[in-house]
Amino acid sequence: MITDILKSIHSPEELRKLPIKQLPELAKELRQFIIQIVAAKEGHLGASLGVVELTIALHYVFNTPKDLLVWDVGHQAYGHKILTGRRDVFHTNRQIKGLSGFPKREESEFDTFGVGHSSTSISAALGMAIANLLKGENRHHIAVIGDASIASGMAFEGLNHAGVTKANLLVILNDNTIGIDPSVGALKQYLTNVKKGTQKQDNIFEALNFDYSGPIDGHDIFKIISELERLKTVKGPKFLHVITKKGKGLKQAEDNQVTYHAPGKFDAITGELSKKPDLKQPPKYQDVFGLTLVELAKKNQKIIGITPAMPTGSSLKYMMEQIPDRAFDVGIAEQHAVTLAAGMATQGSVPFCNIYSTFLQRAYDQVIHDVALQNLAVVFCLDRAGLVGQDGATHHGVFDLAYLRCIPNLIIFAPRNEIELRNIMYTAQLGKLSQPIAIRYPRGRGLIIDWQLDFKEIEIGTAIPLKKGSKIAILSIGTISKNCTEAIDLLENPDTVSLYDMRFVKPLDEKLLHDICAIYDTIITVEDGCVNGGFGSAILEFASKHQYKNTFELLGIPNTFIEHGTIEELQRECHIDPISISKCITKYV
DSSP, X not given: OOOHHHHTOSSHHHHTTSOGGGHHXXXXXXXXXXXXXXXXXXXXXXXXXXXXXXXXXXXXXXXXXXXXXXXXXXXXXXXXXXIXXXXXXXXXXXXXXXXXXXXOTTTOTTOOSOOSSSSOHHHHHHHHHHHHHHHTOOOOEEEEEETTGGGSHHHHHXXXXXXXXXXXXXXXXXXXXXXXXXXXXXXXXXXXXXXXXXXXXXXXXXXXXXXXXXXXXXXXXXXXXXXXXXXXXXXSOEEXXXXXXXXXXXHHHHHOTTGGGSXXXXXXXXXXXXXXXXXXXXXXHHHHHHHHHHHHHHXXXXXXXXXXXXXXXXXXXXXXXXXXXXXXXXXXXXXXXXXXXXXXXXXXXXXXXXXXXXXXXXXXXXXXIIIITTTXXXXXXXXXXXXXXXXXXXXXXXXXXXXXXXXXXXXXXXXXXXXXXXXXXXXXXXXOOOSOEEEEEESSBXXXXXXXXXXXXXXXXXXXXXXXXXXXXXXEOGGGHHHXXXXXXXXXXXXXXXXXXXXXXXXXXXXXXXXXXXXXXXXXXXXXXXXXXXXXXXXXHHHHHTTOOOEEEEEEEOSSOOOOSOHHHHHHHHTOSHHHHXXXXXXXX
16 A cells, blocks of 8 residues: 555655655555545545645645645645654544544644634634744745635635735645535636636736736646745745646546545445445435425425535535526535525525534624524524534534524524424425524434425424333433433333423423423433533523422533544443433433
8 A cells, every 4th residue: 555655754854855756656656545545444535636746745845844834624635644644544534533534733733723614724824924924933834725715705804814914825726626516606717717718807816916826737746846936935925826636546536526525435446436235214314405495495486595515415406406596505605605595585585594503603693693683584404413423523513502592583493303304394484484493403314214294384392292201301302312212212111211302492392391390300401412501501591490499410512522433432422322321311210
């Protein structure tokens, strides 16, 4: 797997000792190493394959880690990790207790900035550059950003500021016309015109006071090194436009860039994806959302679908294929997506704004000011809620219940299965709600194979008793109820325990809660969100308000950032797996 050149590289310092003529061979070896590890262990593939030459060139030309290199998002940083002393442990990438799938400051001095959400690299590198300018330190600061990420508002904010500074900043645009899905928007067309040589207007980056060069071939390592050496001598903010091909070096990854962004396991030689058993399985929650939205939109002309750059991951792609004039991918622009939905709602439309839970954090002000404060009936569909697995701390959707619960006017619902998700989407578009609603559901598959049943309206603020018992009440929210059911089945005396699916974090079913507090001495809440300020906190606030003296135990995500691992492994760490819940119940039986 590791041939002679790559095997000799334990740090960029050793890389810089190589004769330049050996670098193309090193690029070939590095690419093959990434392919073989990701084929067996899974992870992000296409982005890192596309920047192999650029990665080598950056560490070859610049004196890292003294010179500071910031990667945007981190999907493209596998080669960087391998060349900076982590080759021999790279097989642990994204595994529990192993390497993070993204750059992480605690992991290596070469990871200058932690990155999991896009478009932060320019601001971070500029901050470093200004700080070092003030200290009188002569260091280079490089931000590598993709063409999808640079279209985000935050990237423009960084460019706008950098252009009026004397900071020693180099922004490298890795232009491959695709993020996770194909890039969208007017800037994409501008960059396409630049590549074709047909762009007639002034160069946008030169207009922002950057010294612009390119576009150059991102797979010609000698050309990249030559240009980087020249740019080292240029003062102030600089911009290098590099053209790459996502998935470079693996034909299937080049031809099918969306699938091979993170393809799962595949054959390292042929590139063919591992075949999964031909079983009839429950659907993914994202597909329940996507297919249900199409079904509803065909009957309700007011429905509009919105996603910020995740049409495949959210399954809005189904509506984009069948009803394209009412489905919008707005690019990596969560703030814009939320306020766009708010504007649509003012005109009587029914916008379904689908955003990953972790990404909605980026549009918090818009949720409060532009939607909730004006009481606009936007339907937020929060995919990847709860623990998401191997993407780790930057991607877990564990804060949504807490950060949304304090916002006035906002309804919060978490379905325990596919049918409940389907029915709340139906309920949200009936025109009876005069306020916004957030619906949060997890990554992965549900429980029910035959889920496409007739729609039923859900009464807002109502919970459902799932099991009656005599001594202890478990209150769960969302799909974690499955773990609660399994935990009860593990008990010697399951008849002592009741289980309630509360469904709504806001408004709570207070009538039912009064009954529960009157009947049961012990009440256990279970959520796959953070305990601090979350669903369990809402129950405690209710009990305090009404002066109930029951014994309460709150199970959920502790007040720490949860790292990467499988969902099952992480649930065990957080004590919300069936066995841990069962042990908690046993304490009180």
